[in-house]
Amino acid sequence: MTPDNCPALTAHGCRMPQIGFGTSQLGDCGDLVATALRLGYRHIDTAWKYGSEKGVGAGIRASGVPRSEIFLVTKVSHEYLRAADFARSVDESLKNLQVDHVDLLHVHWPSTDGVPLAETMAALARAKREGLTRHIGVANFNIALLEEARRTCPEPLATLQAEYHPYLDQRRVLDYCREHGMIFTAYCPLARGRLFGDPVLTAIAQEKNRSIAQVVLRWLVQQGNIAPIPRSSNPERIAQNLDVFNFTLTADEMKRIHALARPDGRIANPAGRAPAWD
Ligand SMILES: NC(=O)c1ccc[n+]([C@@H]2O[C@H](COP(=O)([O-])OP(=O)(O)OC[C@H]3O[C@@H](n4cnc5c(N)ncnc54)[C@H](OP(=O)(O)O)[C@@H]3O)[C@@H](O)[C@H]2O)c1
Numbered sequence: 001m002t003p004d005n006c007p008a009l010t011a012h013g014c015r016m017p018q019i020g021f022g023t024s025q026l027g028d029c030g031d032l033v034a035t036a037l038r039l040g041y042r043h044i045d046t047a048w049k050y051g052s053e054k055g056v057g058a059g060i061r062a063s064g065v066p067r068s069e070i071f072l073v074t075k076v077s078h079e080y081l082r083a084a085d086f087a088r089s090v091d092e093s094l095k096n097l098q099v100d101h102v103d104l105l106h107v108h109w110p111s112t113d114g115v116p117l118a119e120t121m122a123a124l125a126r127a128k129r130e131g132l133t134r135h136i137g138v139a140n141f142n143i144a145l146l147e148e149a150r151r152t153c154p155e156p157l158a159t160l161q162a163e164y165h166p167y168l169d170q171r172r173v174l175d176y177c178r179e180h181g182m183i184f185t186a187y188c189p190l191a192r193g194r195l196f197g198d199p200v201l202t203a204i205a206q207e208k209n210r211s212i213a214q215v216v217l218r219w220l221v222q223q224g225n226i227a228p229i230p231r232s233s234n235p236e237r238i239a240q241n242l243d244v245f246n247f248t249l250t251a252d253e254m255k256r257i258h259a260l261a262r263p264d265g266r267i268a269n270p271a272g273r274a275p276a277w278d
Pocket of ligand 1: 021022023024025045046108139140161162186187188189190191192193211213214229230231232233234237238240241268
């Protein structure tokens with residue numbers, strides 16, 4: 001798998017490799033990040049909250065892949081959404097990563113402390129104008145928050161990062177992103193392993209001679225405008241998760257996977273922090 005085999009999505013001048021490598025829960029992940037980059041990943045997702053930024057930075061340096069070829073994403077945690085805290089958090093992330101800018105900076109979750117969204121959006125836009133990030137986006141926002149964010153942010157939002165996999169119906173938010181030219185980054189794309197025993201996915205994977213993870217990632221990328229960021233601690237699975245651009249699912253297979261959505265399919269739903277989901 002070469003980087004040429006992973007297409008890019010574009011939004012508001014942002015060009016993002018369609019599959020990224022997730023690093024939550026990977027801790028000191030330098031070796032894994034270097035492995036992912038050597039296997040052809042060019043999009044790495046981290047966050048201040050994950051505690052993986054130092055490992056990501058070490059992995060980038062160890063990989064030998066030029067920084068300019070890597071689309072690097074981090075996020076400011078919900079505790080730091082006041083303007084001064086936000087700027088300090090961005091500085092700390094850049095120091096952890098040992099880079100002078102990231103390619104995409106997200107607000108990780110909306111405020112639960114009454115911080116006005118306009119204050120956070122101004123801080124996010126300032127980070128872009130100061131060259132600390134090339135593009136900006138938000139994560140875990142519902143449509144009402146996205147509307148307010150787009151209205152108050154002085155710079156265009158390129159992405160929404162939110163949970164998406166076959167057990168979760170995200171049609172409303174996906175339609176919103178398409179309508180407003182935003183890329184939808186799909187986190188928990190493998191539902192943290194919960195869908196590996198699914199009979200429908202098992203049958204399709206057998207028909208296609210692919211793994212269930214590959215079928216699910218293919219279903220995501222084939223919808224267009226969606227960038228899944230699977231995490232794996234296993235080099236074979238890291239390689240496998242990028243190898244989804246040389247087969248297609250039929251319209252019927254896509255439909256059968258869409259039909260798996262269930263009302264209780266959401267995984268990341270922290271009490272008291274999650275907005276009213278659409
Ligand atoms: N913005 C947010 O609030 C937010 C929230 C959650 C996640 N994220 C981001 O999204 C990324 C992905 O989500 P996630 O880490 O929660 O879960 P995920 O990618 O849906 O699932 C990861 C799990 O799937 C397994 N796996 C990966 N590839 C596999 C394969 N080919 N075959 C079998 N098992 C496989 C991994 O096990 P092995 O390690 O054993 O392969 C791991 O247990 C995160 O790492 C993070 O960067 C963002």
